Amino acid sequence: MLHEKKRQAGTNKNKTDEIDALAIAKNLIYEFNDLPLANPQDIYWTIKQTLNSRNNYNQMATNIKVSLHNLLLHQYPNYKTFFKDLESKTARHFFYKYPTPDLLKEVDETALTKVLKEANNSIRKNKALEILNAVKAAGYWENDYQEERNELIRSYINSLNRFIKEIKRLEQKLDLLIAETGYPLQTIDGVDTVLAATFIAHIGDINRFTNSNKIAKIAGIAPIEHSSGETKKQYANKLGNRELNKAFYSLALTQIRKDINPIMYEYYQKKIKEGRKKKHAMVFVQRRLVNIVYRIMKDKRAYEPPIEKEKLKAAVE
Template structure:
């Protein structure tokens, strides 16, 4: 089946790759029974139909859930396999019907290898919440860049006002005084009072004096259509505040859903509630991986052997789940971090020592980091499989042995 947002196209073939029928249905539950009736009509007595779906987590999820609930055999067909099937012909074709036929051929040829479709609402919901949070975070970052641009017109020295232009005190200031002329009748004491209230007494009278002095040195910035320009800043600030509230609400919803897992991934330094959600959303049911090696290959972390004529070498894989690969990469970088300053405190001494040992063995920084990622896969796999917390002491003992 070739799956799309509005409709799906199904092609039925037999064991000799002969087309038996074709149907296009709408992507809605009421049409799924129509598909099953059509398939049954083309299925000889004594045979069991097998459905091959290319996208069981996106556009085809509703259909996959429906078929699984109806006790049908449903297989996931990797899009890379169907793509290679299309490209294997001398004349390349591209249509819903042809795509569905290529998927059917892959299904028939690799029936014993393809995984069963197992769309679960729990993991899908977590994935949707993570996607929603990421979208809001991206929107907030865009707003911050836009605010930088607008403030540069109004307050030439704005970067020296606050450490972060999107801090609580900063946002309160921009919203109340979007342009310097709003400060003309504002004294130091009044401004200091407003800043202290917004920053929970972090900002002092000295900060108010500093801001007013810099505004005075900047000169006149008021121009035509100033009210409209002021509106832009106030509107952006309000949108940023709303985005932060939405992020908090989404993360709270994630906490409620994740409470059902009983995973203890946050016991490892560097993993917060968002990272936990991202890991679970991409990995899904950990039981579908018989061991950590399978998870590593799924994440594209396990090396791939390239050889010819008896000679070759292992190379980093550019395949696998790239989102999950990026999560493990970021987590690996955090584990080998060293604090700035004189104390040079290591975030995770065990991983840091392991990283330095790999460098001493002649590996590049990239290769050593991949080694960290691979070890993290083993640890996180065990933590999820057994629902146990991270224990640095146990890791140290294993390293010493």
């Protein structure tokens, strides 16, 4: 790019956000009329905006769950014993019907089972009895302004249901958009719809990059080199794209599992045995994963797990 050429031609060749921003600003001011027209690729922009929308709904759903949890603790102090979390559609349906335990006083096992099956027809036979016993053990009571509390709980559940439905719709849309790019990132263990969309949204057209090292740099995984005369020093890059960095870190957490990727697991353990701290060893894993992601996007070929490659090699031999 023009601003990169200007930076390389100057006395300070270091690359930082501040230096790049200054170079871009100077180009826009002094050479605006000679700059080429922007040619954005709408597929990557669309994936990024759809992903942002999905993440916003997910954050709102998380906030609602926290508020709902705090309200339910006053109603059902031991609710975690029969519903682990509010991800369950059955749990949300139950608390919408019975926002306070007082409403369960006259409800028997048969009636409650019928209610639970409205949300999940394959509910366990003894689930209703488990709930009734837990509620009975904690006791029945009404709080002050109980109707207002009930209304709040039902309102939160309605909002949560809407957010979950919208998140699912947006993830389905992302699957279609990802398929359009031809990047088979979801063939890697640990890469789901959201992670694949994150890679594509922040990397964009893979043909912009001549090698994987450039992606490592923008992700803040490759170190920054500072030169002074004949002295060269490398520093950890904390100025990279943090969303992309987190995406590679998330993938690394999966890939260092022995049952998922034994070769990456051994590589990670080797770095620790060499004296690297776990955090530093993870950076080495991330850097290898950058190579894998880059090659999959470049070749548009499905990922072949190392263990499968070893089996194929053994079969040939």
